[in-house]
Amino acid sequence: MTGVLLQTFKIHTPLKFTIQLSFHGLGRTMSGDLTGLRIPYKEKHEVFDFDHLASKDPYLQFKCWLDKALSTDGIKEPNAVALATATKNGFPSLRVVLIKEYSQKGGFLFFTNYESRKARELEENPHCSLLFFWPELMQQIRIEGTVSKLSEEESLRYFNTRPKPNQVGAIVSRQSQVVSSRQFLDEKYDALFNHYSAKSAVVPKPDYWGGYSVQPSVFEFWQGQSDRLHDRIVFRKPVKGETINPETTHLGENGWVFERLSP
Ligand SMILES: Cc1cc2nc3c(=O)[nH]c(=O)nc-3n(C[C@H](O)[C@H](O)[C@H](O)COP(=O)(O)O)c2cc1C
Numbered sequence: 001m002t003g004v005l006l007q008t009f010k011i012h013t014p015l016k017f018t019i020q021l022s023f024h025g026l027g028r029t030m031s032g033d034l035t036g037l038r039i040p041y042k043e044k045h046e047v048f049d050f051d052h053l054a055s056k057d058p059y060l061q062f063k064c065w066l067d068k069a070l071s072t073d074g075i076k077e078p079n080a081v082a083l084a085t086a087t088k089n090g091f092p093s094l095r096v097v098l099i100k101e102y103s104q105k106g107g108f109l110f111f112t113n114y115e116s117r118k119a120r121e122l123e124e125n126p127h128c129s130l131l132f133f134w135p136e137l138m139q140q141i142r143i144e145g146t147v148s149k150l151s152e153e154e155s156l157r158y159f160n161t162r163p164k165p166n167q168v169g170a171i172v173s174r175q176s177q178v179v180s181s182r183q184f185l186d187e188k189y190d191a192l193f194n195h196y197s198a199k200s201a202v203v204p205k206p207d208y209w210g211g212y213s214v215q216p217s218v219f220e221f222w223q224g225q226s227d228r229l230h231d232r233i234v235f236r237k238p239v240k241g242e243t244i245n246p247e248t249t250h251l252g253e254n255g256w257v258f259e260r261l262s263p
Pocket of ligand 1: 077080093094095096097098099110111112113116117118119175176
């Protein structure tokens with residue numbers, strides 16, 4: 001890159017010495033050139049087309065791809081999913097959570113703190129989106145749906161299966177709130193852990209911790225192709241009274257239709 005400037009910043013620390021940081025940049029901001037970063041995706045003989053669908057029910061198609069991810073070396077947490085929420089005014093936010101269960105009846109379950117930012121946003125706007133991304137398979141699955149809180153019993157049942165340190169952590173963390181220091185958390189944790197240290201001691205689930213179920217209305221199965229003609233197959237519920245165009249829209253199972261989107 002031509003015309004690159006070396007920028008120098010001096011940071012004065014409370015310990016009376018100065019740290020000097022230098023960046024190569026374009027004068028105004030630090031920059032990084034990632035234009036050459038490119039890896040091969042799938043090739044033409046590996047396309048994902050309608051006749052490759054494991055099922056015309058998106059849950060079973062999801063299961064097929066998840067099972068593959070579960071048995072693929074290098075994918076440590078295939079159940080890690082980006083969860084997008086938004087305020088009622090449409091300001092979005094995103095974070096990773098772990099899906100702990102899924103089924104046609106119950107939807108996709110995750111657990112969290114009911115006072116966290118995500119929970120506050122879901123309270124005022126129950127619409128959300130989930131994104132699984134498995135780069136080793138060059139596949140992503142996008143789900144759109146609405147959430148509902150799990151019952152106290154369902155949340156408790158899962159809480160009781162968690163290791164004790166995780167249970168204590170759930171009590172200690174008033175998730176998404178500002179805290180004074182790491183030490184504040186550690187001290188609170190140590191005190192509580194000691195309190196419940198007996199093997200027989202049961203850690204109570206705090207009432208500000210529990211699960212959500214996401215009921216999907218859309219699933220998109222995406223598979224990346226090196227030439228960028230990626231495969232995108234979407235399942236959705238037809239709108240009431242919708243006239244189905246058989247050229248583009250195909251009848252799935254259990255009330256779903258599916259179609260191909262341009263990459
Ligand atoms: C791999 C991974 C798994 C995570 N799993 C969860 C989870 O299951 N539940 C949860 O509340 N936070 C989980 N987190 C932390 C969240 O990403 C996030 O930091 C936290 O929930 C606070 O988000 P919020 O302030 O938007 O509510 C996970 C983070 C990562 C990277």
